[in-house]
Amino acid sequence: MFFRLLMESFRRQRRRKMLAGIAILLGTTAVTAMLALATTIGDRIHKELAVYGANIVIYPKADLLDVKVGGVDVKPASGGAYLKESDLAKLKTIFWGNNITGVSPELPVQMSVARHAGDPLVAASAVGYWFDHDFSGLKTGAPALHPWWRLQGSWPTAQNDPGHRNVVVGANLAKKLSLNVGDNFTVQQTQTAGSAQSSAVVTGIVTTGNETDNEILMTLRDAQTFTGANDAVRRVEVSARTKPEDAFARVDPDSLPPKQREIWYCRPYANSIAYQIREAIPGAQAEQVRRVEQSEGNVLKRISGLMWLISAAALLAAGFAVSAAMATAILERRGEIGLMRSLGASKGAIALLFYAEAGLLAVLAGTMGYLLGSGLAAWLGARIFAGDGGTAEAILIPVLLPVVVALALIVAIAGSTPSIRTALRMDPSAILRADA
Numbered sequence: 001m002f003f004r005l006l007m008e009s010f011r012r013q014r015r016r017k018m019l020a021g022i023a024i025l026l027g028t029t030a031v032t033a034m035l036a037l038a039t040t041i042g043d044r045i046h047k048e049l050a051v052y053g054a055n056i057v058i059y060p061k062a063d064l065l066d067v068k069v070g071g072v073d074v075k076p077a078s079g080g081a082y083l084k085e086s087d088l089a090k091l092k093t094i095f096w097g098n099n100i101t102g103v104s105p106e107l108p109v110q111m112s113v114a115r116h117a118g119d120p121l122v123a124a125s126a127v128g129y130w131f132d133h134d135f136s137g138l139k140t141g142a143p144a145l146h147p148w149w150r151l152q153g154s155w156p157t158a159q160n161d162p163g164h165r166n167v168v169v170g171a172n173l174a175k176k177l178s179l180n181v182g183d184n185f186t187v188q189q190t191q192t193a194g195s196a197q198s199s200a201v202v203t204g205i206v207t208t209g210n211e212t213d214n215e216i217l218m219t220l221r222d223a224q225t226f227t228g229a230n231d232a233v234r235r236v237e238v239s240a241r242t243k244p245e246d247a248f249a250r251v252d253p254d255s256l257p258p259k260q261r262e263i264w265y266c267r268p269y270a271n272s273i274a275y276q277i278r279e280a281i282p283g284a285q286a287e288q289v290r291r292v293e294q295s296e297g298n299v300l301k302r303i304s305g306l307m308w309l310i311s312a313a314a315l316l317a318a319g320f321a322v323s324a325a326m327a328t329a330i331l332e333r334r335g336e337i338g339l340m341r342s343l344g345a346s347k348g349a350i351a352l353l354f355y356a357e358a359g360l361l362a363v364l365a366g367t368m369g370y371l372l373g374s375g376l377a378a379w380l381g382a383r384i385f386a387g388d389g390g391t392a393e394a395i396l397i398p399v400l401l402p403v404v405v406a407l408a409l410i411v412a413i414a415g416s417t418p419s420i421r422t423a424l425r426m427d428p429s430a431i432l433r434a435d436a
Helices: 002-012 014-052 085-093 171-177 220-227 258-265 270-280 290-332 334-342 347-384 400-424 428-435
Strands: 056-060 100-114 122-129 133-135 138-140 150-153 164-170 184-189 197-207 215-219 235-240 284-288
Touching: 014 290, 014 347, 014 400, 056 270, 085 100, 085 270, 100 138, 100 215, 100 220, 122 220, 164 171, 164 220, 171 197, 197 215, 215 220, 235 270, 258 270, 270 284, 290 334, 290 347, 290 400, 334 347, 347 400
Parallel strands: 122 215, 164 197
Antiparallel strands: 056 235, 056 284, 100 122, 100 184, 100 235, 133 138, 150 197, 164 215, 184 197
């Protein structure tokens, strides 16, 4: 009898049930879309803000030491210290190694250049980089960490012949030396006395908008060969997916008790990743680039706040709509309620019937809202982040289904409760006399 009454209520009040179901459907669709976007928003914001550059920088710890004689700083301008390129593989062994999305080591070189053999040599700066380097399955290098660089031509590749090198020339230096893609020019190491001149081929001209426009870019291996500093790097830029910085991220982990330190260590803060890098690479000092981290953290906080506000507003609107629909439905069914009460039905049984109607409606509408919300999340992601190669494929996250259905049940029950309580307070004899 209970299930018959339940089905009859849906058959006889299709319009009321449809209005309440649509309200729950729209609310759960919005919530699902926001929650699905929230699971990928961090990575997408990270890609969008990659134009700011790396968020962690590594350099030799010896650079922090002051070397003074008689009050005069005698430490070489280059710092005189290097890291080992072979040690960079240890970046993938740290706790948050999988969060590292880009690595770009650098090795500066001082050289002299001339447009033609026999011309006066002009001092120039060069930097060795990785270009499309395979780093434990991750294709990375300077272009990946500097997406704003604009290249005419192609990036250089390492050559077996030390007398001939492929290089990319900054736009300003190329203009100064009248160099074009495919031209040859002469280079000579200035840090080694009596070094021989060699030839370089311009494979590309790069425009960066910073000091790199006045530099020569070569492969890291060529730079190491040129300087005789095998396996050496001077500086490493790292891009990593991180958790927005908060007050806990800025504490000194060595001052924390063991349990709190473990919590700090296991959170993907830029500071904790830098701390783990310092542990993994001997003689390295790693620090976060606060400008990048603060920008990413501020954007994520504001977007997350907006998502929660939209979700709360959608659920609140759905709750009011359900309440209105249920109040109207109960008003129309006063005679039925009075008749059931007069035949001996308890208040609990009547309340259970109405809550079962609301619950069944919530499960059906919540499931449909989950499916529609997953599709909406994919559509919004493809439109908002069109530049990251995203496609409008549905973002189906199974763990969200029970969450969304539970929220739909809460909304339906909360919206129905005031009307159900009002119905149970009615005097059945007064209702039946009024309907007679």
